Amino acid sequence: MKVIKIDKTEWTKGLDALRGDYRLFGPVKEKEYCNFKELAKGESPELDMPNTRLSPKSLVFPQSEAMMAYSLAPGEDQNICKEVPKDYSPRAILGIRPCDAKAMVLVHMNFDNGDYQDPYWLNLYNASTFVGQACDKPCGTCFCTSAGSGPYNEQGLDVLLSDQGDHYLAKVLTEKGQKLMAAAGWKSEADGQALAGKKTAAETAITSQVSTDRLKSLDTMELHGADFWEDISFSCINCGTCTFVCPTCWCFDIQDEVYGKRGVRTRNWDSCMFPIFSVHTTGHNPRGTKLQRLRQRFMHKLKYFVDKYDQGIMCVGCGRCVQQCPVNIDIRKVCETMNSLDSEKFCAVQQGK
Amino acid sequence: MIAYTEKIRETAQRLLKQCQVEMVIGFRAGSMPMMNEPCFIRKPEDAGQLVWDSNCGINLANYLTDRKEGKIGIVAKGCDSRNIVTHILENKIKREQLVIIGVPCQGMIDKRRITRKAPGEILEVIEADGQVTVKTATDAQTYAKADVMQSNCMVCKHRNPVVHDEMVADPVPEQTDVDPYEDVKAIEAMTSEEKWKYFDELLAPCIRCYACRNACPLCYCPTCFVDEAKPQWMGKSQDPMDVRTFHFLRAYHCAGRCTDCGACERACPVGINMRTLTKKLNKDCLDLYGWEAGLSLDSRPALDIYNPNDPNEFIK
Numbered sequence: 001m002k003v004i005k006i007d008k009t010e011w012t013k014g015l016d017a018l019r020g021d022y023r024l025f026g027p028v029k030e031k032e033y034c035n036f037k038e039l040a041k042g043e044s045p046e047l048d049m050p051n052t053r054l055s056p057k058s059l060v061f062p063q064s065e066a067m068m069a070y071s072l073a074p075g076e077d078q079n080i081c082k083e084v085p086k087d088y089s090p091r092a093i094l095g096i097r098p099c100d101a102k103a104m105v106l107v108h109m110n111f112d113n114g115d116y117q118d119p120y121w122l123n124l125y126n127a128s129t130f131v132g133q134a135c136d137k138p139c140g141t142c143f144c145t146s147a148g149s150g151p152y153n154e155q156g157l158d159v160l161l162s163d164q165g166d167h168y169l170a171k172v173l174t175e176k177g178q179k180l181m182a183a184a185g186w187k188s189e190a191d192g193q194a195l196a197g198k199k200t201a202a203e204t205a206i207t208s209q210v211s212t213d214r215l216k217s218l219d220t221m222e223l224h225g226a227d228f229w230e231d232i233s234f235s236c237i238n239c240g241t242c243t244f245v246c247p248t249c250w251c252f253d254i255q256d257e258v259y260g261k262r263g264v265r266t267r268n269w270d271s272c273m274f275p276i277f278s279v280h281t282t283g284h285n286p287r288g289t290k291l292q293r294l295r296q297r298f299m300h301k302l303k304y305f306v307d308k309y310d311q312g313i314m315c316v317g318c319g320r321c322v323q324q325c326p327v328n329i330d331i332r333k334v335c336e337t338m339n340s341l342d343s344e345k346f347c348a349v350q351q352g353k
Numbered sequence: 354m355i356a357y358t359e360k361i362r363e364t365a366q367r368l369l370k371q372c373q374v375e376m377v378i379g380f381r382a383g384s385m386p387m388m389n390e391p392c393f394i395r396k397p398e399d400a401g402q403l404v405w406d407s408n409c410g411i412n413l414a415n416y417l418t419d420r421k422e423g424k425i426g427i428v429a430k431g432c433d434s435r436n437i438v439t440h441i442l443e444n445k446i447k448r449e450q451l452v453i454i455g456v457p458c459q460g461m462i463d464k465r466r467i468t469r470k471a472p473g474e475i476l477e478v479i480e481a482d483g484q485v486t487v488k489t490a491t492d493a494q495t496y497a498k499a500d501v502m503q504s505n506c507m508v509c510k511h512r513n514p515v516v517h518d519e520m521v522a523d524p525v526p527e528q529t530d531v532d533p534y535e536d537v538k539a540i541e542a543m544t545s546e547e548k549w550k551y552f553d554e555l556l557a558p559c560i561r562c563y564a565c566r567n568a569c570p571l572c573y574c575p576t577c578f579v580d581e582a583k584p585q586w587m588g589k590s591q592d593p594m595d596v597r598t599f600h601f602l603r604a605y606h607c608a609g610r611c612t613d614c615g616a617c618e619r620a621c622p623v624g625i626n627m628r629t630l631t632k633k634l635n636k637d638c639l640d641l642y643g644w645e646a647g648l649s650l651d652s653r654p655a656l657d658i659y660n661p662n663d664p665n666e667f668i669k
Contacts, residue, residue, distance in 0.1 A: 032469050050474065053623070063560065064590035139474050141385070235391040237415065239564035241622045255589045266590050276580045326564050326620030327411055328383040328390040
């Protein structure tokens with residue numbers, strides 16, 4: 001695939017050209033943090049800041065999304081659920097980090113598989129062209145290189161941009177990416193030599209790591225019954241921060257909300273940290289304690305997903321949960337603890353009981 | 354602070370060794386600058402994990418709710434101790450279950466305030482002699498601790514534990530020249546339109562993760578009203594009306610109980626200062642009933658008791 005040189009003086013002109021064919025989304029500074037937002041006319045994505053505080057998953061998986069609407073008023077349409085009109089016109093996601101793009105690949109496995117195709121997620125995903133920004137300045141909490149991604153990882157991206165000072169080098173990775181580059185009018189082909197060196201330097205800059213090599217071979221029930229969960233879960237307050245900031249957490253809840261005679265069926269992010277997440281209609285809650293809920297989250301990400309898909313862990317090492325957890329539960333520590341489970345010691349302890 | 358840590362370890366170890374407690378709840382060093390993790394210690398030899406510095410802002414009373422252990426040691430700064438009192442008054446724990454290791458508090462540093470000031474990622478934060486040095490990859494800045502404290506600590510008048518069985522140091526002087534309600538007065542002075550705008554903007558970033566509620570020792574309802582499903586009281590979407598209802602109702606549930614420990618604001622991943630809501634109610638309780646929560650085991654909370662002298666001007 002081609003590498004295109006985009007002079008920074010040509011950047012905004014290209015964005016303006018793109019606006020004819022795409023809705024543009026990118027990181028926008030809000031107080032001291034960035035978040036993904038639709039870019040207003042003339043607005044450029046903020047590419048010099050650390051990664052966004054919330055992940056860009058909301059671009060394809062909004063926190064609250066109306067699915068259907070209905071009327072309870074007597075008449076022809078009474079009690080008929082109707083699709084809510086949506087804007088699925090092409091959109092360009094500018095400045096998504098490679099970790100977050102990799103997260104889209106993992107989430108894709110859930111929303112588009114042999115059994116189910118989720119139209120809401122897929123329509124937004126398919127309408128999107130992902131223009132990634134390579135990470136040359138990782139944070140101390142980034143561990144993407146050991147979580148199946150990396151600062152120059154190309155999975156899930158259509159274009160990868162690398163900042164070269166006065167210009168960007170754009171590696172065009174897919175046809176979608178090619179189309180976007182043409183629409184922007186960026187076409188001066190370049191030699192991509194500079195990319196390799198920057199990639200190595202960026203990877204070396206990531207010092208934080210997790211070990212995941214034993215997760216697959218470890219016995220699920222041994223991990224499930226391990227005695228470390230009490231220690232890990234003690235500080236947990238069971239808020240939804242980790243799940244809501246996580247780019248790979250995909251759970252949702254569907255709610256009917258009625259205002260007068262109008263109803264909307266909405267799907268909202270849900271969190272396995274919340275007690276109500278697993279409450280049965282009988283009132284029984286199979287995950288009634290915070291230990292069970294915390295264990296579920298880490299087992300899902302670091303064991304069940306690994307076993308089910310054989311595509312590594314369901315974590316891309318973005319470090320958001322590490323930074324935002326109010327009580328400093330650190331997935332890197334949890335992953336190390338799980339990965340280094342001493343089976344024999346565990347059995348001895350269990351047998352001794 | 355180092356002296357506090359040593360004294361806490363020594364006390365915890367002694368209590369565990371002498372079987373006076375089954376566990377000690379405290380803090381252990383976190384994996385990030387300005388973060389410590391609440392933890393429990395059951396073995397005397399693990400007491401060395403306990404630490405104390407200005408990053409212990411999480412309120413440990415939150416970890417006492419309905420605990421079944423017969424004897425629990427708990428490290429408590431001023432506000433934690435006031436919430437322990439509230440917990441005891443509200444029957445969430447018994448006084449005789451607790452050995453309270455009191456810590457005279459000198460204020461907790463505000464992670465966000467420091468992050469805002471730092472020119473890059475913070476690699477290390479060192480605290481010494483009332484100063485805080487913040488190191489990034491490119492520089493090191495030193496601030497007076499008083500300038501980088503949590504805003505609730507800046508106006509705190511109860512730094513010393515109000516109830517304790519052990520003390521790790523002599524009491525610190527209380528701040529007397531502070532007005533805890535300056536910010537509330539500023540909001541009270543606003544017009545209705547200004548207030549509406551203020552609260553709109555305040556709550557706009559909320560993602561309903563409920564970290565504020567869950568970090569709060571007062572929020573121990575088995576099922577919170579926002580989670581109630583039979584019948585359902587609240588919408589679950591990002592509808593601003595539901596977001597506001599959550600925050601306003603939660604604040605009212607804390608009326609006359611809140612100690613302004615700051616755990617809610619500290620826990621919020623999107624930096625909302627929801628304390629302006631609870632503080633208004635704290636101020637009302639003080640103005641109307643002369644009541645501040647959690648100061649004594651001998652008096653019932655203002656909204657929990659009838660007193661013939663209660664103000665009744667609203668009855669016409």
